[in-house]
Amino acid sequence: MKPDNTRNTVIFVVCMVAILIGYQVFVLGPQAEKRRAELAAQAPAAEKIAEGDVAVGASATPTGTVFITDRTRALGSAARVPIKNPMVEGSLSLQGGRIDDLYLSTYRETLAKDSPAVELFRPVGMEHAYFAQFGWRGANIAGGVPGPNTVWSLTQGQTLTPTTPVTLTWDNGQGLRFTRVVSIDDQYVFTLKDTVQNLGTQAITLAPYGRVERQGVPETLGKNQILHEGGIGAFGDGEKYVSEQLKYKDWAKKPREDFASTGGWLGITDKYWMAALIPDQAEKIQALFRVTDAAQDIHSAEFLGEPRTVQPGGQIVETQRLFAGAKRNEILSAYEKSLNLPRFIYAIDWGFLFFLTRPIFLLVEFFYGLVGNFGVAILLLTLTIKLIMFPLANKSYESLSKMRKLQPQMEAIKAKHKDEPAKIQQETMALYQREKINPLAGCLPILVQIPVFYALYKVLYVTIEMRHAPFFAWIEDLSARDPTNIWNLFGLIPWDPATAPLIGGLLSGAGSGFTLGLSVLAIFYGFTMWLQTAMNPPAPDPVQRQIFQLMPIVFTFIMAVFPAGLLIYWAWNNILSIAQQYFIMHRFGAENPIDDFIARLKGEKKKAA
Structure with a gap:
């Protein structure tokens, strides 16, 4: 090889290594320090919340958000119904009838023996609150319809299990009585059967709705280009259905996106977990993905069913479902068949090479x-x-x-x-x-x-x-x-290369797409x-x-x-x-x-x- 070629090759390799080290030292290193400083700055506020010095549930602002850090306090604002089956556990709030406290009991956050179960839903008031809610919408209805702050009464059942459904009721005091029977199977699907009785003298018109809401997107989500995280669903005319995906970064640019559909499903998905609304598959719905509060970064997937009229002395019944769990291939496939859900298996992001993956x-x-x-x-x-x-x-x-x-x-x-x-x-x-x-x-x-x-x-x-x-x-x-890692002789030396000053990330590969730690x-x-x-x-x-x-x-x-x-x-x-x-x-x-x-x-x- 000519001397010039050898010299150019050596210069290229040296420059490449220098750029990678410089990027780690001057870009990734300061970013990590900034994140640590932000976390340290939030610690005093968290301590004040725990001590009761700051009002619980204070509103969030872009520059300084105050959240409840004690989950027990966040759960304790209203009566709750425990939820338990072989796959999930948590509770349902009687305030709004929200399903907002849910852990996937068969999955752990890490491989550590004492690692907690994976959290799916989180109650309002905590950072990154995440929940599902169902109800009715109607205009000019005397006494109104149950909303997000309505407190339901538990009239039957104590704990929601696959063998013991629970019944919730609410009366608007003006002739409308709402009854909701909530059941859960032995995996990840909740079924909500709502009955509306008109005991008054006037006909009323109302429509069912469902909503999955995430209040703020965790920093770990939506960052990987090979993976879809964000809004997801399948919509169609009853015969042909198309899958739709809305990444978080695109969601921010499109604060509202609507789809008309007969049946189908929609929700919010993470890498492994998903919360999806499942209307009656014969129901004509208006599906909606939107960001409703830019300051708090609230993302929601919603649907609104067709209006229906309830005559005096009459009643209507509406059944809706919620999938809240892990995206296992055999589970999604089974639900796709049993509930006749279009393209439910594509909740897993198989990618454009799906015919290979x-x-x-x-x-x-x-x-x-x-x-x-x-x-x-x-x-x-x-x-x-x-x-x-x-x-x-x-x-x-x-x-x-x-x-x-x-x-x-x-x-x-x-x-x-x-x-x-x-x-x-x-x-x-x-x-x-x-x-x-x-x-x-x-x-x-x-x-x-x-x-x-x-x-x-x-x-x-x-x-x-x-x-x-x-x-x-x-x-x-x-x-x-x-x-x-080669830098600690593959574990023989009790030292973590990530702790090395300035170049720890480069030696360990943590948080970067390149590493010297073979x-x-x-x-x-x-x-x-x-x-x-x-x-x-x-x-x-x-x-x-x-x-x-x-x-x-x-x-x-x-x-x-x-x-x-x-x-x-x-x-x-x-x-x-x-x-x-x-x-x-x-x-x-x-x-x-x-x-x-x-x-x-x-x-x-x-x-x-």
Whole structure:
């Protein structure tokens, strides 16, 4: 390689590392310090709330928001009905009939043994309040209809369970009586059956509504480009339905978006969890996503049903449902069938490659049913993909083996015409033609692998089945990064690299898309990529050759921040490719680094090409 090319390559690598370190030190570092300072500034206010020095439920402002930090105090403003089934627990407030206190009891926030259950709903008054509410709307109704502050009476039942529904009633004092029977199944669906009786002398007209509201979006949501978080739903005319998504960042730009639909569903989704309103599937509704208070950043998904008239002495009955839980594939699929919900399975963000992501997920789940380990299931999936592409890969590796065997002839051509690049190119292509070699054939397996790689990344990232799924040894969560780090000798030194001044984030990879803290899996992946690159014929151009030699190093650092399951897939894929390529190269008698290494172990001299 020419000295100028070597110098330029070194300068490029040094500049790239300098930029990454500078970004960490001067951008990410100060941002982290600013966040810590903001949290420290909020601490005195939180202490005042706990001591009772600040009025409970003080209104929020953009510059200084005061919230209730004690959940018990937030829950205690009105009587409540406990909620309990095998999947969720919490309570329902008689004020407004809100479902605003809900934990997913089968999921934990972290892998720690003392980790609390995942919180879905949170009562009004706390930061990031999140709840669902149902009711009626009507104009010029004497005595009114039950609203957000109406206190219902519990007239039957004590605890809401799959076998014990509860009944709530409210009388407006002007001839209208509202009765609500709330039930829950053994998973994530609440059913609300509302009855309105007109005991007066005048006909009244009213319409049912449902609302899921989130008061302020947590900082951790809506930041990832590969994942949808925000408004979600499916709307149509009773025959054809279309899925709709509204990311938080777009929601702020479109404070109101309406959809007309017959049935369907809508709600707010996070990565793994969702709250979705499910009207009667024969009901014509007006669905609405909106931001109602820019200061408090209140997002809501709502629907309003058709107006109906209740004659004196008559009554009407309306049934609505709420899904509030984890987006597990088999659960969503079962509800889609049992409740006749259109495209409910697409509450999981399968992405634009859904035709790959869903089959890949189903195949991984099938293998998991056989072996009981998602990591092993990923290995079996990789093996299956390799078997499917075996003929294509064989042709590719045969071409690469022939090219490697022709290296001496190609070097001779370059030596013969060292000052005539056009002549070198002409004779090289003629050599390829005589030997029936396609120099582009080696790229085909890689090109085919790219969409599969992305689809598997999507599956690992968005499906809750992969969340906290262990492999073996230290890999306890396939959807998270490998926790080992080269800077503490993979855990042998009792030190957290994240605590290093200025560059802690860069060493640990926390909160960034790049890290210098290589893990065991990242290093193993890098080794397999280097070995596979070394088995390919070297590029004819010296600069290209240097770039290809650097690629395993660069990709090792890039891939270090990816989920462990993805590194397992790619490293295992490389191992299978190396095995297949070695077999073919050995058969064709092409030089390869594995045979060279074995020869050195035996003390044999390298065979002449």
